[in-house]
Amino acid sequence: MNVDKELDARGLNCPLPILKTKKSLADMSTGQVLKVISTDAGSVKDMQAFANQTGNVLVSQSEVNGEYVFFMQKK
């Protein structure tokens, strides 16, 4: 997947991964993809909730060795 920007949110806890995702998306253009890496287990549900409420698209999410990787496409 083509990634336009990456956010390393490892070690951060709720609500920082969401707040930093929001900030990172702010200066991106429509259709661009943000990759977020998080270690907060709560962010699995929260990223989906963020996408549902903001209209950004959570293209995919996965877990590798306790790290969660999200690909969020800007609305």
Added chain:
Amino acid sequence: MKKMGIIATKGTLDMAYPPLILASTAAALGWDVQVFCTFYGLDLLRKDLSGIRISPLANPAMPMPVPMPVLVSALPGMEAMATMMMKQKLKSKGVASLAELRDLCIEADVKFAACQMTVELFEYDHSEFIGGVDFVGAASFMEFAGEADVCLFI
């Protein structure tokens, strides 16, 4: 746009977090948020947040490294120690500081209002608070809360 009104009434370290976490998150989701701070909740709006503490007294749910009888919790210095331990724990778990969360709220256009009645009651000066705070009464908050989708008393 969805709206959330929060009434923040507590000024302890544990109770200062929920209003700021919910306000910053709702703002990040595009919500219009107002936090009305009254009584001890006014401490959330003071320029210096370092005085916000937590007490193990009357807080039996607070996890302690060793079982702590109430009389021990009441000893001088215990509150400072509990506060220091809690702050270390928050930091080690990657939880934002209160100042950081408040800055994120301000950046995301969360509106903070201070209850003018309690400002006078505690003899605070407006200069002790951060900029951008509206000093209002209950009627002003109700005007916002009446249109809100979510309203919380914390």
